[in-house]
Amino acid sequence: MLQETAFENTKAQVKPLTGADLLLQALEKENVEFIFGYPGGAVLPIYDRIYDSKIFHVLPRHEQGGIHAAEGYARISGKPGVVIATSGPGATNIVTGLADAMMDSLPLVVFTGQVATGVIGTDAFQEADILGITTPITKYNCQVRNLEDIPRIIKEAFYIATSGRPGPILIDIPKDIAATISDVPAEQDIELPGYQPKTQPNYLQIRKLTEAVSAAKKPVILAGAGVNFAKASAELLEYAEQQQIPVVHTLLGLGGFPADNKLFVGMGGMHGCYAANMALYEADLLINVGARFDDRLTGNLVHFAPNAIKAHIDIDPAEIGKIIPTKIPIVADAKEALTMLIKQKGLQSDHKEWLEKIENWKNEYPYYYKESDLLKPQQVLEMLFEKTKGEAIVTTDVGQHQMWAAQYYHFKESNRWVTSGGLGTMGFGLPSSIGAQLADPKATVLAISGDGGFQMCSQELALIRELNLPIKIIIFNNRALGMVRQWQEIFYESRFSHSKESYQPSFVALAEAYGIKGYQITSVDEAANILDEVLAIREPVLLDFRIDPDENVYPMIAPGKGLHEMVGMKP
Numbered sequence: 001m002l003q004e005t006a007f008e009n010t011k012a013q014v015k016p017l018t019g020a021d022l023l024l025q026a027l028e029k030e031n032v033e034f035i036f037g038y039p040g041g042a043v044l045p046i047y048d049r050i051y052d053s054k055i056f057h058v059l060p061r062h063e064q065g066g067i068h069a070a071e072g073y074a075r076i077s078g079k080p081g082v083v084i085a086t087s088g089p090g091a092t093n094i095v096t097g098l099a100d101a102m103m104d105s106l107p108l109v110v111f112t113g114q115v116a117t118g119v120i121g122t123d124a125f126q127e128a129d130i131l132g133i134t135t136p137i138t139k140y141n142c143q144v145r146n147l148e149d150i151p152r153i154i155k156e157a158f159y160i161a162t163s164g165r166p167g168p169i170l171i172d173i174p175k176d177i178a179a180t181i182s183d184v185p186a187e188q189d190i191e192l193p194g195y196q197p198k199t200q201p202n203y204l205q206i207r208k209l210t211e212a213v214s215a216a217k218k219p220v221i222l223a224g225a226g227v228n229f230a231k232a233s234a235e236l237l238e239y240a241e242q243q244q245i246p247v248v249h250t251l252l253g254l255g256g257f258p259a260d261n262k263l264f265v266g267m268g269g270m271h272g273c274y275a276a277n278m279a280l281y282e283a284d285l286l287i288n289v290g291a292r293f294d295d296r297l298t299g300n301l302v303h304f305a306p307n308a309i310k311a312h313i314d315i316d317p318a319e320i321g322k323i324i325p326t327k328i329p330i331v332a333d334a335k336e337a338l339t340m341l342i343k344q345k346g347l348q349s350d351h352k353e354w355l356e357k358i359e360n361w362k363n364e365y366p367y368y369y370k371e372s373d374l375l376k377p378q379q380v381l382e383m384l385f386e387k388t389k390g391e392a393i394v395t396t397d398v399g400q401h402q403m404w405a406a407q408y409y410h411f412k413e414s415n416r417w418v419t420s421g422g423l424g425t426m427g428f429g430l431p432s433s434i435g436a437q438l439a440d441p442k443a444t445v446l447a448i449s450g451d452g453g454f455q456m457c458s459q460e461l462a463l464i465r466e467l468n469l470p471i472k473i474i475i476f477n478n479r480a481l482g483m484v485r486q487w488q489e490i491f492y493e494s495r496f497s498h499s500k501e502s503y504q505p506s507f508v509a510l511a512e513a514y515g516i517k518g519y520q521i522t523s524v525d526e527a528a529n530i531l532d533e534v535l536a537i538r539e540p541v542l543l544d545f546r547i548d549p550d551e552n553v554y555p556m557i558a559p560g561k562g563l564h565e566m567v568g569m570k571p
Contacts (some may be wrong), residue, residue, distance in 0.1 A: 019147045019178040020049040023111070026154035027055060032082050034058050034073060034438055036066040040086025041126060042113025045178035058438070058467075061459040063090055065431040067097025068457070071106050072395060072435030075418045078231070080107040080161045081435060087113040087175075088126030092133065096425060099137040101168040103422025104252060105229060107161040108168035109154070114143065116176040130172055139167030147180050152188035159190055164197030165316040166229055197315065201332035201340055209287070209311050209328050210346040213243055216285035216309075218354045221247045222268065222297075225421075226290015226314060226334050227256035228414040235338035236289065237261070242342060244351045246358050248276040250291045252421040255411035259390075265358055269297040270557045271403040274365035277555075277563040279358050283308040290314060290334045293323040294422065303562025313337045365555075367407050368570040374548035377401060377476045379524055381408035384446060384474070387531055392444040393418065393436050397429030397453030400482035403553045405448050427456030430473065434460060437469045444472070444535065451477040451504060461514040461542075470538040473516075475507055478549040486552045511542035518542040 017025075023046060027035070036058045039047045050057055060066035063085045070081025085094050091112040101108050115124040131141050140160050144150055150173075157169040213219055227236050233256050240247050240263050247257045248268045257264055266273035268280050280286065286308040291297070298304040304324065311328035312320045320329045330337055369378045381404055384392070394409055395418040396402040402419055411417050418436050420428040433447035454475050464471055476482075485499040508518030519534070521527050521543060534541040554568025 016181040018045060018181055019150055020046045022150040024049050024053050026151045030158050035082050035084055036060060036070040037084030038063050038066055038090060040090045042087035042115060042175045043084055061462050063093035064096055065457050065460040067094045068428050068431035069435035070108055071101055072418050072432030073439045074106045074108060076393060076415050076436045076439035080109045080158055083108060083110040085112050087115055088128045091128055091130040095133060098134055098168050100420055100423040100425045102137045105166045107166040109157045109161055110168060110170045112172050114172045114174040117174045134170050138170045141170040143172040144177050147177055147182045156190050156192060198331050199333040199336055201330050201337040205328060205330045206340050210344040212285055212309055214346045214349055216349060218283050219245045219285040220279050220283040221245050222286060222288045222291050223247055223253045223256050224250045224291025225252035227253060230334035232335035232338055233414045235335055239338050239342050243348055246279060246355060248279055250297055251406055254406060254417045255414045258412045259410035260412055267406055271553050273367060274555060274566060274569050275358055275361035277566060278361055280305050281564045285309050288312040292319045299557050300560055300562045365569045375522060375545060376551060377404045377547045378408050380527055380545055381405060383527060383531055385409045387535055388444055392446050394446045394448060395429050395433040395436055397449040398424045398426050399450045399453060400553050401448055401450045401476040426453040429453055430457050431460045433471050434463060434469060437471055446472050446474055448474045450482055451475055452481045461516060464540045465515045469540055471540050472534060473542040475544050476547050477544050478547050480549060507542060507544040516540045516542055520544045522546045
């Protein structure tokens with residue numbers, strides 16, 4: 001009788017598990033460090049369990065800020081950023097971040113709350129068809145209908161987000177499913193028969209590329225973000241040096257090849273350097289490693305590497321041949337393909353004359369700007385690069401400052417550059433710096449924005465102060481939407497339709513209202529002194545640089561023009 005009573009007491013102490021419990025347990029098994037989330041009615045059962053969770057919860061001041069912070073974390077750590085938003089407006093507020101992550105191949109696992117299953121489809125309070133809304137902008141999405149499926153669905157979500165070409169996953173969880181009690185399910189295996197990403201290259205295609213390299217006189221490697229995602233920087237460096245092939249980077253690929261290496265040419269594309277664009281234009285062999293030939297890189301396709309044999313190494317078969325006809329397609333992980341290429345060695349052709357020509361282009365047409373009494377953004381970036389020794393993590397918003405940062409901050413290693421490429425999302429820079437700093441707490445993080453983009457997510461200053469993150473917030477303030485103003489000046493006869501700000505707040509006062517020290521800077525001398533001061537301390541600081549309001553980003557390739565038709569080079 002005593003034994004039965006003891007058994008009943010033990011049984012009574014077993015805590016029943018809800019759907020929310022299963023969710024948190026699954027996240028802990030995936031070794032999730034941070035949840036970027038904003039509570040609301042449909043996710044209250046989940047938040048009740050987060051209250052006792054060991055996972056650190058990060059509370060943004062807007063859901064868009066939360067998902068951009070998760071993107072920054074994913075970009076620097078290589079791990080999936082985990083996001084939670086409530087139903088309806090909470091879910092729709094993360095749509096921009098999902099589209100951004102999809103375009104730039106960032107791994108996210110996003111959970112949205114949903115109204116109870118009994119009222120789905122009735123236009124219930126805060127209901128939105130988030131699956132229908134996000135199907136085109138997620139790698140995979142689903143709605144949980146059976147409580148016991150939660151562990152398997154989450155395990156599959158993390159696998160899909162990080163394997164093959166990375167991307168965002170969305171899981172919609174009705175409120176009643178999260179609150180329902182269930183027995184502990186048995187461990188479930190992943191079952192994805194239709195999803196088998198290919199990582200190993202075809203040997204015959206590798207041999208074709210090796211032979212093409214041996215025959216080429218003007219080869220160029222175009223390195224994209226796929227090099228960084230595959231952790232293939234060391235292999236890219238070894239292969240380029242083995243074959244003496246110059247390397248051009250895409251915007252998102254910066255850092256995948258050290259900028260101080262003699263084989264690094266520069267960034268290509270609309271605001272890329274003259275040498276990089278001319279190298280692409282005159283190449284007889286173009287080896288694309290992990291880039292997707294987007295329009296800002298290629299310019300007019302008729303003039304894109306017109307005389308080159310095109311080889312394309314990409315883990316996503318849908319990208320090969322999508323934009324540019326490809327003679328040597330290699331569907332594979334960049335690291336695996338480069339490793340196999342290195343082992344081939346091949347008969348190296350003489351590229352000395354080609355490398356000398358590229359070096360002459362670099363010397364004759366470098367990036368340049370005209371100094372004046374007004375503060376130039378390029379001067380600030382040169383100082384930031386020098387004072388941080390090129391070792392900082394740089395996050396940016398979108399616009400002129402983004403291009404100047406890409407041009408003048410010379411990245412020597414991967415996972416130091418966080419920017420919105422494909423979608424071009426204003427408001428990205430400040431919140432993404434939060435995730436980047438959490439991913440690498442010891443790093444110096446520079447959050448660079450324009451005055452326009454900064455105001456789109458400035459409320460995240462509260463989170464920076466709350467967590468006391470030592471982010472250095474750099475605002476290039478020209479009192480305008482700079483890139484829009486530049487285009488209106490060049491292409492619309494200087495008809496500045498709503499691109500110049502008639503009013504803006506004091507950013508220094510705004511920062512101080514959040515408990516963050518702020519400085520307004522108008523000269524080079526001020527900039528040098530204040531940067532020395534603020535870079536030496538481990539606390540957040542906002543720097544409002546009042547730059548030349550008429551400064552434009554050059555070189556530039558106009559719409560419809562080829563890579564060889566740049567304007568704004570050094571005279």
